[in-house]
Amino acid sequence: MTTSHPANAAEALFDTARHAADAVLFEGYVLYPYRASAAKNRLRWQFGVLVPPRWDGVEGERGTQRTECLMEPRTGAELHVRVRFLRPQRRAVQRSAAPDGGGDRFETVETLELADRVLVPWDEGVEESVDVRVPVDELGPEPKEFPFSLAAADTTETVRDEHGRTVGRLVRRREEMSGRLRLAAAELPGPYRVMRLTALLENTTPVAAPPGARLAREDVLPHSMVSAHLMAGLTRGGFLSMTDPPQWASAAVAECRNEHTWPVLAGADRGSDVILSSPIILEDHPRIAPESPGALYDATEIDEILALRTATLTDDEKRQARGTDARAGAVIDLADSMPPEVLDRLHGAVRSLRDITHPPDPAPEYDVPRPEAPWWDPGADAGVDPGRDSVLVDGTAVAAGSRVRLRPGPRRTDAQDMFLHGRAALVEAVLHDVDGSVHLAVTLDDDPGAELARAQGRFRYFQPDEVAVLEEP
Structure with a gap:
């Protein structure tokens, strides 16, 4: 051997x-x-x-x-x-x-x-x-x-x-x-x-334990x-x-x-x-x-969070880390010297679910044309239009641009919804899901981040029985 x-x-x-x-x-x-x-x-x-x-x-x-x-x-x-x-x-x-x-x-x-x-x-x-x-x-x-x-x-x-x-x-x-x-x-x-x-x-x-003793880990x-x-x-x-x-x-x-x-x-x-x-x-x-x-x-946390949190340690905490281990000291030095462009790169990366180095075999040809959007996407159904559709709320048609007052009911599972009760909001879209339910996408009137939410398409969602129509001024 x-x-x-x-x-x-x-x-x-x-x-x-x-x-x-x-x-x-x-x-x-x-x-x-x-x-x-x-x-x-x-x-x-x-x-x-x-x-x-x-x-x-x-x-x-x-x-x-x-x-x-x-x-x-x-x-x-x-x-x-x-x-x-x-x-x-x-x-x-x-x-x-x-x-x-x-x-x-x-x-x-x-x-x-x-x-x-x-x-x-x-x-x-x-x-x-x-x-x-x-x-x-x-x-x-x-x-x-x-x-x-x-x-x-x-x-x-x-x-x-x-x-x-x-x-x-x-x-x-x-x-x-x-x-x-x-x-x-x-x-x-x-x-x-x-x-x-x-x-x-x-x-x-x-390795054996001393007589009468038990070694610990x-x-x-x-x-x-x-x-x-x-x-x-x-x-x-x-x-x-x-x-x-x-x-x-x-x-x-x-x-x-x-x-x-x-x-x-x-x-x-x-x-x-x-x-x-x-x-x-x-x-x-x-x-x-x-x-x-x-x-x-x-690895229990992502690199970005670790780098940011390490950089915020006090000088005394960094001294303790450098004295703990040479590898810990290297982490402190890395966080302190990381250029902004490297830190920005840690914020996230979009990766394709398909391996571009080994693309799959070409899809077979079908006689039936494939839709350009998946079946669950509103773009695949010409019968719905979130920006133009409306729904009746207490006999009044509510569509994008309507103003409503929020009144979330007890079935809501998000505890934060109780803080939204009585708040005025603007309807941004009327959405139909695959189960046939209707949802109102809204932004709060007094939300300073409403414009940013609108630009990013990040809304709050309520069903028609959870809002009341507000009179237009």
């Missing part, structure tokens, strides 16, 4: 998938407001945590990930697998005990304040990867094992103030870690050469693989989609067993030669939005 260093061929194979894989690797790494003191940053590492076998199942964490998918290798194909994860690195903060900052006497503290940052204890994440390359013909139903290990490491970083004086140091500790990747491939019966690939990733680190994390996932690629051949397989492979795909991970196609140019197996469920061919200016790590 050998594991190889990343080769140029593997780098080229995984180049496209790596961008999405990096987002998986750092998803939830540090959350807005990017300070260690924030409540949501005190529970670290949410995705793909693989704990040592002694703690498998404790507090909901697992020690293995299982990926199964179908592949169609060609003759002479080699399988490249890259395992990636974050290795927790525990950071302690120490202050110099010497008055002038000299000497080698330090004391551990909870906070070390500098002009540009506030340093606190924190668990950092160090990127780790293991590459395995094996000819497909050497794989069989019995798993082939590829163990790997990482040695413990201690590092020390001197901390200096704005005048260059030593004021403290950061002491970092990485624990010893070991793991194992098991690969198996079984050929399936049928007219095509299809193989079920099984990749089992395990944390095999030997906090104690086990330094021995765990975090955000663990893998990429697999074929030099010849390809993989079948697990979410949209061809019909002939549907039954075989349904029999695949994936645990704590999910494989999707991730090849270049929408190719099928690479899969990304992630603890976060993705769609085939995931990609980062081109408008995204950089990693913000907190």
